[in-house]
Amino acid sequence: MDALIANLSEAEKDVLIAKLLKRQEKSRLSEKQILEKHPHVVPGTLDWDEGAKKQFVLIKCTVGDCTETRKTFTSDVWQIKACDGHRAALRKVRKENERLLLKELLKAREPKGEPVEADEAE
Numbered sequence: 001m002d003a004l005i006a007n008l009s010e011a012e013k014d015v016l017i018a019k020l021l022k023r024q025e026k027s028r029l030s031e032k033q034i035l036e037k038h039p040h041v042v043p044g045t046l047d048w049d050e051g052a053k054k055q056f057v058l059i060k061c062t063v064g065d066c067t068e069t070r071k072t073f074t075s076d077v078w079q080i081k082a083c084d085g086h087r088a089a090l091r092k093v094r095k096e097n098e099r100l101l102l103k104e105l106l107k108a109r110e111p112k113g114e115p116v117e118a119d120e121a122e
C-alpha cells in the first residue's frame with residue numbers, strides 16, 4: 001500500500017482521494033432513504049458512531065403509546081422496533097407462548113398412559 005501511494009503523483013493522489021471519498025459517501029445512507037423505509041426512525045437523529053464505524057439513528061418504540069427511544073445502528077433498524085424494556089417484555093411473551101405451544105404439541109403426541117412433562121425445559 002505504501003509503495004502504491006509513493007508511486008503516485010500529487011495529481012493522481014488528488015484524483016484517487018476524490019474517487020474514494022465519493023465511494024464512501026455513496027455507501028452511506030441518507031436520512032431520507034432510511035425514513036422512507038423505516039418510519040419509526042426519529043427524524044434528525046442520523047449520526048456516525050466513530051467507535052463502531054457505523055451509522056446510527058434513534059428509533060421510537062412502536063409498542064402502544066410508548067415514547068421511549070433507542071440508539072440503533074442503521075444496519076439493524078429493520079429488526080429493532082421497540083425500546084429495551086418492551087423488547088424484553090416481548091421476548092418473555094414469545095418464550096411463554098412457545099412453552100405453551102410445546103406443551104400442547106407434546107400432549108397431542110403423547111400416547112395414552114404416561115403424561116410427558118414439558119415444564120422441565122427451561
Ligand SMILES: [Zn+2]
Binds near residue numbers: 062066067068086
Ligand atoms: Zn417501549
